[in-house]
Amino acid sequence: xxxxxxxxCDRTKFxxxxxxxxxxxxxxRLHLEPNSQNPASTLEPKTVQNNVGIFWDLDNKPPNSVPPxxxxxxxxxxxxxxxxxxxxxxxxxxxxxSYVPQVVREQREERKLFNQLENRGVxxxxxxxxxxxxxxxxxxxxxxxxxxxxxxxxxQKKRLNQIESARGKRRVHLVGRYSMKMEKYKRAAxxxxxxxxxxxxxxxxKRAGFWVRTVSDKPQxxxxxxxxxxxxxxxxxxxECLVIVSDDSDFVDVLQEAKYRCLKTVVVGDxxxxxxxRIADASFSWRDILMGKAxxxxxxxxxxxxxxDILKRLxxxxxxxxxxxxxxxxxxxxxxxxxxxxxxxxxxxxxxEDNGAWWELESSDAEAIS
Numbered sequence: 001x002x003x004x005x006x007x008x009c010d011r012t013k014f015x016x017x018x019x020x021x022x023x024x025x026x027x028x029r030l031h032l033e034p035n036s037q038n039p040a041s042t043l044e045p046k047t048v049q050n051n052v053g054i055f056w057d058l059d060n061k062p063p064n065s066v067p068p069x070x071x072x073x074x075x076x077x078x079x080x081x082x083x084x085x086x087x088x089x090x091x092x093x094x095x096x097x098s099y100v101p102q103v104v105r106e107q108r109e110e111r112k113l114f115n116q117l118e119n120r121g122v123x124x125x126x127x128x129x130x131x132x133x134x135x136x137x138x139x140x141x142x143x144x145x146x147x148x149x150x151x152x153x154x155x156q157k158k159r160l161n162q163i164e165s166a167r168g169k170r171r172v173h174l175v176g177r178y179s180m181k182m183e184k185y186k187r188a189a190x191x192x193x194x195x196x197x198x199x200x201x202x203x204x205x206k207r208a209g210f211w212v213r214t215v216s217d218k219p220q221x222x223x224x225x226x227x228x229x230x231x232x233x234x235x236x237x238x239x240e241c242l243v244i245v246s247d248d249s250d251f252v253d254v255l256q257e258a259k260y261r262c263l264k265t266v267v268v269g270d271x272x273x274x275x276x277x278r279i280a281d282a283s284f285s286w287r288d289i290l291m292g293k294a295x296x297x298x299x300x301x302x303x304x305x306x307x308x309d310i311l312k313r314l315x316x317x318x319x320x321x322x323x324x325x326x327x328x329x330x331x332x333x334x335x336x337x338x339x340x341x342x343x344x345x346x347x348x349x350x351x352x353e354d355n356g357a358w359w360e361l362e363s364s365d366a367e368a369i370s
Contacts, residue, residue, distance in 0.1 A: 050083030050264060053239035055230055056210070057246035058092030058201070059222045061269065064101040066290060068201050072208035075245070075268070078289050081298035082266065083241050088210045089229055091222040097198050097214065104199045115142045132188025148192050156185050223250045230254050234261055241266065249275040264305060268294075281305070 054075065063071035072088075079085055117123040118140045128137040129144040133152045138144040159178045166174050190200070202212045215221040231254065233239050242258045244251055247269035255276060258265050267280040268289060277283040282301045288294040 050240040051086045051238065052079055052083040052241040052243060053087035053230075053233055054079055054085060054089065054210075054243045054245065055226055056088075056090040057222060057226055057244070057248060057251075058090050058096045060246045060248045061286075062092075062096060062099070062101075062201070065103060068199075068204035069208050071290070072205050072210060074292070075289055076209065078284065078292070078294040078298060079243055079266070081295050082243075082264070082302060087233065087239065088208075089226070090205055090210045090212045091215060091226045091229070092201075092212075093215050093217045093222055095217060096222075097202050100199050108194065111141070115140070118142070132191060133184060145192060148188070152185055152188070153193075156182065220250070223248060227251065227254050231257070234258060234263065240264060243268065244276065244280075245269070247271045247274050247276065251276060252279060255279045266301075 066074075076085055076088065114123065118125070119142060125139060125141075128139050129141055130137050131144060131148060131152075133148070136147065138147065159174075159182060163171060163174050163178070195203075202214070205212050213225065215225050227250070230242065230244075234242075234257065241264040242255075243266045244255070245268040252275050255265050255267075256279060259279070259281075265280040265282075267274075267276040267283045268286065269276060269283070270285055270287075271277070272285075282298075284294040284297065288297065
């Protein structure tokens with residue numbers, strides 16, 4: 001009972017103290033109450049991630065040995081260790097999109113040979129071919145392709161025609177109604193149908209999140225467009241890290257401009273002693289990207305960049321104008337302090353009487369009066 005009485009007295013004293021001095025409650029709220037929203041310590045330094053932009057020169061560095069979608073996803077994962085990937089851009093002319101690599105051509109020839117053997121009954125598949133849209137099974141790949149074109153491809157065209165002909169709310173309603181069916185058709189078509197142009201480079205890169213742009217077939221058209229896009233990004237300060245996927249030495253000027261603007265530069269290419277890799281802050285090969293080695297190396301690259309930024313902040317640079325202003329300000333303060341000190345000393349001293357010159361004696365003054 002006595003303990004409860006003491007606790008009640010302490011509470012009343014503290015409430016009186018809060019009413020007399022409101023800063024006590026503020027101090028208690030800031031220093032004593034824990035932060036429920038952020039349990040971590042507020043003294044921990046916040047890591048600022050760089051905005052990264054990937055610029056891919058498809059004319060110079062197309063993904064020939066690897067499927068485009070897989071190459072784009074691995075490239076994005078590796079570069080994401082450098083910061084937040086905000087922009088992914090790819091430029092090429094029509095020839096790059098219509099070109100079919102040797103590996104893809106060999107796979108298509110093998111598929112044709114297997115289809116012929118399956119039609120003759122020489123080879124039977126271990127498992128039946130399943131349609132990705134309706135789930136029907138076929139024991140011949142050619143029959144599956146014919147079924148897909150005759151039924152599902154026609155249905156897809158009908159949906160697209162309905163959406164294009166509709167306007168306003170009806171169009172929005174049709175897009176929401178057919179969205180799942182259209183996405184299901186696209187997934188199945190990638191595995192069954194052969195692309196009509198090239199090997200689906202543009203569509204696969206778009207599916208991976210890249211913004212793909214086709215330029216004219218003039219020489220260096222893709223390089224000029226990609227260079228202008230990078231300069232525009234630097235002017236608008238949208239990126240702090242510039243990643244170029246190319247071995248073309250025409251981008252040397254862009255890399256130098258990026259370094260002048262204090263941007264981080266990274267090159268992805270296969271030439272070890274290329275002009276771009278000699279200028280860039282870091283470089284990776286396609287083999288490192290595909291094997292996942294570049295993602296581990298990117299962590300050490302970011303650590304070096306952070307150390308370099310700290311050293312730059314600690315550097316002392318001589319500026320004549322700043323030093324002169326600081327020197328003049330210090331001299332002015334010293335003169336003012338001296339004047340204040342002399343004035344104070346004179347005020348403390350006993351004032352002297354003005355009785356004339358020191359050589360004039362009092363006796364001479366008295367004799368003159370008499």
